[in-house]
Amino acid sequence: xxxxxxxxxxxxxLFALAPLIAAATGxxxxxxxxxxxxxxxxxxxxxxxxxxxxxxxxxxxxAFFALGGYTVGIVGFHMSQGxxxxxxAGSHSALVVWPLAVIVAxxxxxxxxxxxxxxxxxxxxxxxxxFSQMVYFILVGLMVYGGDDGLAIDARNTLPGINLAxxxxxxxxxxxxxxxxxxxxxxxxxxxxxxxxxxxxQNTRRSVGLGYAPLRYRITAFVLSxxxxxxxxxxxxNYALFVSPxxxxxxxxxxxxxxxxxxxxxxxxxxxxxxxxxxxxxxxxTAFTEHxxxxxxxxxxxxxxxxxxxxxxxxxxxKYHD
Amino acid sequence: MTEQARLDIRDLRKSFGAVKATQGVNLSxxxxxxxxxxxxxxxxxxxxLSQIGGEIMPDGGSIVLDGRDxxxxxxxxxxxxxxxxxxxxxxxxxxxxxEDNAAMAVQAHMPGGFNLWRNARRDAxxxxxxxxxxxxxxxxxxxxxxxxxxxxxxxxxxxxxxALCMDATLLLLDEPMAGLGAEESLRMAALLRELKxxxxxxxxxxxMDIVFSLADRVTVLxxxxxxxxxxxxxxxxxxxxxxxxxxEEDTSVGVNQ
Numbered sequence: 001x002x003x004x005x006x007x008x009x010x011x012x013x014l015f016a017l018a019p020l021i022a023a024a025t026g027x028x029x030x031x032x033x034x035x036x037x038x039x040x041x042x043x044x045x046x047x048x049x050x051x052x053x054x055x056x057x058x059x060x061x062x063a064f065f066a067l068g069g070y071t072v073g074i075v076g077f078h079m080s081q082g083x084x085x086x087x088x089a090g091s092h093s094a095l096v097v098w099p100l101a102v103i104v105a106x107x108x109x110x111x112x113x114x115x116x117x118x119x120x121x122x123x124x125x126x127x128x129x130x131f132s133q134m135v136y137f138i139l140v141g142l143m144v145y146g147g148d149d150g151l152a153i154d155a156r157n158t159l160p161g162i163n164l165a166x167x168x169x170x171x172x173x174x175x176x177x178x179x180x181x182x183x184x185x186x187x188x189x190x191x192x193x194x195x196x197x198x199x200x201x202q203n204t205r206r207s208v209g210l211g212y213a214p215l216r217y218r219i220t221a222f223v224l225s226x227x228x229x230x231x232x233x234x235x236x237x238n239y240a241l242f243v244s245p246x247x248x249x250x251x252x253x254x255x256x257x258x259x260x261x262x263x264x265x266x267x268x269x270x271x272x273x274x275x276x277x278x279x280x281x282x283x284x285x286t287a288f289t290e291h292x293x294x295x296x297x298x299x300x301x302x303x304x305x306x307x308x309x310x311x312x313x314x315x316x317x318x319k320y321h322d
Numbered sequence: 323m324t325e326q327a328r329l330d331i332r333d334l335r336k337s338f339g340a341v342k343a344t345q346g347v348n349l350s351x352x353x354x355x356x357x358x359x360x361x362x363x364x365x366x367x368x369x370x371l372s373q374i375g376g377e378i379m380p381d382g383g384s385i386v387l388d389g390r391d392x393x394x395x396x397x398x399x400x401x402x403x404x405x406x407x408x409x410x411x412x413x414x415x416x417x418x419x420x421e422d423n424a425a426m427a428v429q430a431h432m433p434g435g436f437n438l439w440r441n442a443r444r445d446a447x448x449x450x451x452x453x454x455x456x457x458x459x460x461x462x463x464x465x466x467x468x469x470x471x472x473x474x475x476x477x478x479x480x481x482x483x484x485a486l487c488m489d490a491t492l493l494l495l496d497e498p499m500a501g502l503g504a505e506e507s508l509r510m511a512a513l514l515r516e517l518k519x520x521x522x523x524x525x526x527x528x529x530m531d532i533v534f535s536l537a538d539r540v541t542v543l544x545x546x547x548x549x550x551x552x553x554x555x556x557x558x559x560x561x562x563x564x565x566x567x568x569x570e571e572d573t574s575v576g577v578n579q
Contacts, residue, residue, distance in 0.1 A: 187441075188438050190441050191437055191438045191440055191441065191442055192432075192435050192436070192440065192442040192445070193435070193436055194442070195425075195429065196426070196429065196435065198417070199415050199418070199426050202416060202417055202418070203413055203414065203415055203416075206409075206413040207398075207430075208377075208398045209397070209401070209407050210426060210427050210430040210488065211399070211400070211401030211402055211431060211488075212398060213396075213398045213399075220436075
């Protein structure tokens with residue numbers, strides 16, 4: 001067993017036991033915090049798929065997070081008005097709404113990716129930022145759905161045989177989806193497609209010289225990444241029972257990026273570690289100061305300067321992630 | 323002659339502003355021929371290779387590969403048309419292992435390259451041809467080494483191995499010997515000699531000993547123009563070539579190292 005396997009196993013075990021630990025210590029907020037970890041980690045792993053493996057610095061991933069959330073919010077809103085999706089009574093099922101949220105995020109990701117992947121470097125960062133700002137202002141303008149104030153959601157979506165209203169059950173559902181997404185992403189980055197994407201990151205000129213068409217690979221990765229982030233948004237809407245344009249702010253995109261960088265770009269487990277540390281530190285420091293970024297900022301700077309492979313790289317040792 | 327030409331370049335022209343980098347290049351590489359391209363620094367050799375490879379689009383003229391006009395074909399489609407290129411400055415994937423690098427060259431022309439599920443590192447269809455090419459290029463003992471850790475000469479060998487993985491009919495080799503030590507140069511020359519006849523090769527090389535000992539024909543490029551094409555002996559004897567390139571007084575050795 002390598003050091004990496006041990007670290008991954010400990011992490012997974014802690015995640016799995018969190019509700020038991022919370023119950024034993026009486027700190028019930030732990031379940032809620034860990035649910036946030038799982039949801040944000042899902043988004044961070046998705047972002048890392050293009051950031052770490054494709055060197056595509058998207059500064060607009062909050063848009064997909066918000067779109068996933070608003071899909072849940074808007075469907076919930078119409079359900080509470082007595083409407084259904086295409087007249088179907090099961091429209092409140094997670095099996096319908098969550099895939100719908102993923103599809104919405106993926107389709108918008110396809111359009112944004114198609115337009116922005118023609119650029120690279122700083123232009124790409126700015127264009128993705130611009131698109132997410134567009135989504136933000138559209139959401140602010142949607143007065144029917146609360147505009148600036150956001151939209152409260154009556155109840156969580158339903159799953160047959162699973163009571164999502166229970167905090168523990170909802171936590172395990174989020175955890176399972178996060179784990180599933182991680183397995184999927186791991187397969188993707190080791191597949192021929194993933195190798196081609198990572199090749200483009202390391203040396204685009206070489207890849208083109210070998211006959212790889214960059215746009216096809218990058219756009220596919222971008223859509224997959226948007227889809228995962230959309231799912232995270234849908235889960236967040238269910239967790240908070242509230243969506244607002246704040247989900248689409250550039251600060252949110254920055255948070256996702258910080259989590260990935262903190263944890264270690266170009267690894268599947270790194271962003272999870274980054275999410276836990278980022279949100280954990282936020283939680284711990286906001287207890288005694290509202291200027292918690294004063295602590296987070298220097299930590300991020302140190303990680304970027306001295307540990308390019310992030311917390312996960314530091315934990316697992318070695319020189320390379322895979 | 324035209325029928326058996328793998329590569330046929332007619333009256334190729336390219337300017338960058340006022341600089342005429344390529345002004346009327348005519349060149350044909352026959353099947354199985356090792357064709358050397360020589361010329362002083364700044365003659366436009368790499369610019370010419372970049373146009374054949376598709377990184378730079380020419381202003382005029384035509385490039386025909388195996389009877390197919392590829393003048394305006396996008397760079398990433400040219401490998402499928404039979405073209406493999408090695409670069410003057412090694413273009414490899416530093417984070418991947420040696421075997422990964424060669425497998426990337428195999429994968430590029432394999433169906434199923436867009437598969438998102440199969441593990442690429444355990445796919446024998448990608449790995450076996452990669453290993454064979456690496457063995458051939460003399461890197462068989464370095465398969466699992468990260469490319470970032472390779473010596474300069476080994477990267478040149480890897481670059482050539484990748485070209486061999488590409489299922490090409492024409493190899494464009496841009497100074498494969500550049501920066502190699504004496505022993506490495508000899509090994510590379512031996513490999514080129516072995517490849518000769520199996521591929522049509524267009525070789526840009528500054529080492530005149532190698533050029534004159536390996537090449538079937540030599541084309542001389544000066545100021546973006548092809549001034550002469552002939553056998554090594556003809557080139558050595560040609561007065562204009564001697565004036566332009568080999569140096570008027572010294573006719574025995576290359577001066578442009």
